[in-house]
Amino acid sequence: GDSVTQMEGPVTLSEEAFLTINCTYTATGYPSLFWYVQYPGEGLQLLLKATKADDKGSNKGFEATYRKETTSFHLEKGSVQVSDSAVYFCALSDRQAAGNKLTFGGGTRVLVKP
Amino acid sequence: DAGVIQSPRHEVTEMGQEVTLRCKPISGHNSLFWYRQTMMRGLELLIYFNNNVPIDDSGMPEDRFSAKMPNASFSTLKIQPSEPRDSAVYFCASSFAQQASNQPQHFGDGTRLSIL
Secondary structure (H helix, E strand, O other), rough: OOEEEOOOHHHHHHHHHHOOOOEEEEEEOOOOOEEEEOOOOOEEEEEEEEEEOEEEEEEEOOEEEEEEOOOOOOOEEEEOOOHOOEEEEEEOOOOOOOOOOOOOOEOEEEEEEE | OOOOOOOOOEEEEOOOOOOEEEOOOOOOOOOEEEEEEEEOOOOEEEEEEEEOOOEEEEOOOOOEEEEEEEOOOOOEEEEEOHHHHOOEEEEEEEEEEOOOOOOOOOOOEEEEEEOO
């Protein structure tokens, strides 16, 4: 079956540091890939997505590139802010499955200190 | 535009009581998902519907849990009887799904459930 593996947190950084969160996946089909972010006390929000190989998703200074050859979708941000403190989830969607079911990774907690 | 609406936002009740969580998906979305999130187990998919029909309920923990979607704009998740280990944040999400689509899921703010 499909699976997503993320690096375990927590990841603690200073403001303006570079952030990378690794994500690799296993899928039987050709999935779409997503990053979601969850701020304290809130639901998950879509951060960015990529739907085919070599696509780069970007939003709010975050980027991730769909790497089919390495089955990876690593999230990066060049200069983090305290407001980026959150839990980040990598996910994939099997486009052939009914209903847009997502398979999520375990989440990575990021804490940015001033 | 209104997002996914869940109610109540918080629920505290005693074990053995029936609990009903409610969800209104985004208008026009045809898939609906119920998740449970805890520190120990992370985010778990409980059940999801497509066009009001349950597609996969393999994540429902046991017979005490049931979910319905009587129409395209409303779903419930019921726990009867409730137990302390059911304490968690329950999220509802919706999506517009069609064959080979790549649409994301949109999440509600969740219901924080505490069973005493």
